[in-house]
Amino acid sequence: MSDTNKEVVDLVWGRPGGGGVPASLFRRWSQGFVFSEAERSALEQFEGGPCAVIAPVQAFLLKNILFNTEGSNWKDISEEEQRTVLCSTLSEILESACLSKTQAFHLATLPRAKTTDSSDITDSHPEPESSQPTDTPTALAAEELGFERFHSVIQKRTLRTDAELREVVLSLYDTWKNKFGVLLFLYSVILTKGIENIKNEIEDTSEPLIDPVYGHGSQSLINLLVTGHAVSNVWDGDRECSGMSRHGIGMEIGAQLLFLFFLLLKVGAFLKSPKFPIWILGSETHLSVFFTKEMALVAPESPSEQARRVFQTFDPEGKIIKKGRISSIVYVCDVNLMKSKLDPEGLGIILLGQFLQEFFPDQDSVIPDSFPVYHYNGLKQSNHNEKVSYVEGTALVMGFEDPMVRTDDTPVKRCLQTKWPYIELLWTTERSPSLN
Structure with missing residues (x-):
């Protein structure tokens, strides 16, 4: 050799x-x-x-x-x-x-x-x-x-x-x-x-790209294929952790095509801004692909969508901001105005609906209410009749109100909820597609 x-x-x-x-x-x-x-x-x-x-x-x-x-x-x-x-x-x-x-x-x-x-x-x-x-x-x-x-x-x-x-x-x-x-x-x-x-680029060079026990590809290997950079993390840029520099995806990768959703990993915004609506979904053991032809999904955020995302950083449910955090989200606004208009009863909370109506009354999301979606899993045993084929469905992206439709609570949906908290998926098959 x-x-x-x-x-x-x-x-x-x-x-x-x-x-x-x-x-x-x-x-x-x-x-x-x-x-x-x-x-x-x-x-x-x-x-x-x-x-x-x-x-x-x-x-x-x-x-x-x-x-x-x-x-x-x-x-x-x-x-x-x-x-x-x-x-x-x-x-x-x-x-x-x-x-x-x-x-x-x-x-x-x-x-x-x-x-x-x-x-x-x-x-x-x-x-x-x-x-x-x-x-x-x-x-x-x-x-x-x-x-x-x-x-x-x-x-x-x-x-x-x-x-x-x-x-x-x-x-x-x-x-x-x-x-x-x-x-x-x-x-x-x-x-x-x-x-x-x-x-x-690899954070720990003692770890091989292929796990010697389970045979899974490392995060560095996946990032190398997706972005051309073998960094070990999926956050934005470099970070200082316990006095050590940790390498993530650099800013130049922000224009890349794909975006990894991992159930156990926080993904940076650069990888959340693809040019095309194609995403790699990851479970603990396997990678699959979710995609659609709806280009509006990768359009730049409108001010109201940006406000909604910021709102959700303070409340994972994205519906309410509690007392003590109000000033954080309205630091550019008149706090007294916010209290009088959005919290007139002095309860110490702000509802997302009232917030968006007050500051973004005429702005609607550019994302359509529903659109066709597809899921790919390359493993035969993870497909119906062990034939690798796309599972087709319809995605419903709801607003801040409680959705009227409730679908499955599968890992595929939970992955996508890190991007669209109110997404609902209606699949044409009897069983939802598998991430594993």
Whole structure:
């Protein structure tokens, strides 16, 4: 195994003991990017673990199908469209990981010749190749390739321009579909970003990108795929915690496409401001994707919506501000006026409805009352009849009044309530979609 390959292995898998990486763990991550037969624009995930790569790729892929492709039936794309949109998506993520236009791209590939040179090869001027399985002895013997053997034959191809990258990535479509496609793409992102650059961004370099016990991708790995930065946190910018600097998402990421909702994590506003209405939902063990075509969801906040959000920082229910906190929210207003108009009985409370009527009487939310939504979960066992397909539903975004409709209280809804506290979801299926 070459020194470069070993560095990648140590970064991704850690330095396991004498037993090495468990064969079952390596097997779970050994899959390609495979489209579902039931949903032609959805990628399948065979076992737990690689959702850390597959879900971000699926989210960017949906963005490209829904918003960058004209005249296409996004739910029934052709095989040629599958090839084009997947390779375009992989190229886009690699471009995001590249630090500057002057730096090269690096692809991790398997050898196409009938030799097994274990050295790390850099081809500065590669010819576009057709990486068919029949041309690759290691692909033919994929079932027999164990962890050590697989990593000993990985080669590195260097590409200098965006155009060259996209051409070669497209030519390697069969490689991305084959048994090790997900891992080869992950290694390509790491090599393009630079191993030392990733180490400088990760908070704890002793923790591998893939958990050695459960096989889940780390937050740094997910952030690397989503934003191009392998930081360990999802808050805005850097923070000082107990005298130590903790790295979060930088301001330049505010214009990124996606936004992670985690049940157990506080997500910063930069990741809450995507360009497109596509969100990665996270449970404790799995990643899935929630999306819609309703662009109004990512429009800039109106003053009344901003006021509502500020109001909710003082009251999680978003309905009432109690005595002692009134002056915090009205520090720019006349307190006596607030008391006389919004709290005439001197109860020491302000209702959200009265507050919005007083200061924003003519402003309505730009978000429609209802719109179609979809949920994607790549695991077969998490889908009806074990067929990976989008679950379709209708979202109702209510006002501050008590909603008239009460739907399920599932993890999907609780995730979305961190963005829209009064959202209700009506799914067309008998059971709500699963986050796990």
